[in-house]
Amino acid sequence: xxxxxxELLEGYMLSCMGDSAHDKEHVYRVLYIALxxxxxxxxxxxxxxxxxxxxxxIGRREQFENPELCHALVGAEKAKNFLRENGFPxxxxxxxxxxxxxxxxxxxxQPQTMEAKxxxxxxxxxxxxxxxxxxTLMYKGYVSExxxxxxxxxxxxxxxxxxxxSFFEEYKRKLEGxxxxxxxxxxxxxxxxxxxxxxxxxRYQFFPHGFPLQGSLFAKQRAQxxxxxxxxxxx
Numbered sequence: 001x002x003x004x005x006x007e008l009l010e011g012y013m014l015s016c017m018g019d020s021a022h023d024k025e026h027v028y029r030v031l032y033i034a035l036x037x038x039x040x041x042x043x044x045x046x047x048x049x050x051x052x053x054x055x056x057x058i059g060r061r062e063q064f065e066n067p068e069l070c071h072a073l074v075g076a077e078k079a080k081n082f083l084r085e086n087g088f089p090x091x092x093x094x095x096x097x098x099x100x101x102x103x104x105x106x107x108x109x110q111p112q113t114m115e116a117k118x119x120x121x122x123x124x125x126x127x128x129x130x131x132x133x134x135x136t137l138m139y140k141g142y143v144s145e146x147x148x149x150x151x152x153x154x155x156x157x158x159x160x161x162x163x164x165x166s167f168f169e170e171y172k173r174k175l176e177g178x179x180x181x182x183x184x185x186x187x188x189x190x191x192x193x194x195x196x197x198x199x200x201x202x203r204y205q206f207f208p209h210g211f212p213l214q215g216s217l218f219a220k221q222r223a224q225x226x227x228x229x230x231x232x233x234x235x
Contacts, residue, residue: 012082016057017060031053037190
C-alpha cells in the first residue's frame with residue numbers, strides 16, 4: 001500500500017471517530033496487532049488487511065445514534081462506498097467490506113477469509129486483559145450505562161444472568177468468553193498472555209465472592225429501601 005493510499009484511508013477513519021473507547025488509538029493498536037499476526041499466516045493480502053483495520057469502526061457513530069443499527073454492517077457499507085468512490089477495484093472493495101461486516105463479537109456471521117480472521121482476532125485482542133477492562137469501563141460511561149445492577153434483595157448482581165446492560169453484564173457475557181474465540185494461533189497465544197498478565201496483577205475479583213459490597217450493610221440497607229418503595233407503590 002502506498003503512502004498516499006494509507007493517508008486517504010486514515011483521513012476518512014479520523015473523520016468518523018467519536019467515542020474514546022473506539023478512538024484512533026484503538027484503530028492503530030488493532031492495525032499493529034493485525035500486521036503482527038499476518039507475519040505468521042501465509043498468503044495474507046496486506047493491502048486488504050490494512051484497509052479493513054483502518055475502517056473497521058467507522059460505523060460506530062451511527063450505532064450510537066441508533067442502537068438498533070450494527071456498526072459492523074453500517075461500517076462495511078460505508079467502507080465499500082468510500083473505496084469505490086475513490087477508484088479502488090471492485091474486488092478490493094468487496095473484500096474489505098466482508099472483513100468489516102464480520103468482525104463483531106456478537107454477530108453470528110463468521111469470518112471466512114484470512115484477512116477477516118486476522119481483523120477479528122486483532123480487534124478482540126484489544127479487549128483482552130487490563131486494556132479490555134479499561135476500554136469497556138470507558139465505553140459504558142460514554143453510553144451512560146451503570147457499573148453493575150442490583151438484585152431484588154439489594155445485593156450486587158454478578159452480571160451473569162442480567163438482561164439490563166452494565167459493565168458487570170458485559171464482563172460476564174463478553175470479556176470472560178473471549179479467550180476461546182480466536183481464529184489464528186498467534187491471536188490465541190497473544191490472548192492467553194494478556195489473560196495471564198491480568199490474573200497476575202488483579203488484586204481482587206469483581207464478582208461474588210469477591211465483590212466488597214456483596215452481603216454488606218450497604219446491600220441490606222438497599223434491600224430495605226427497595227421493600228419500602230414497593231410497599232409505597234402498592235399503597
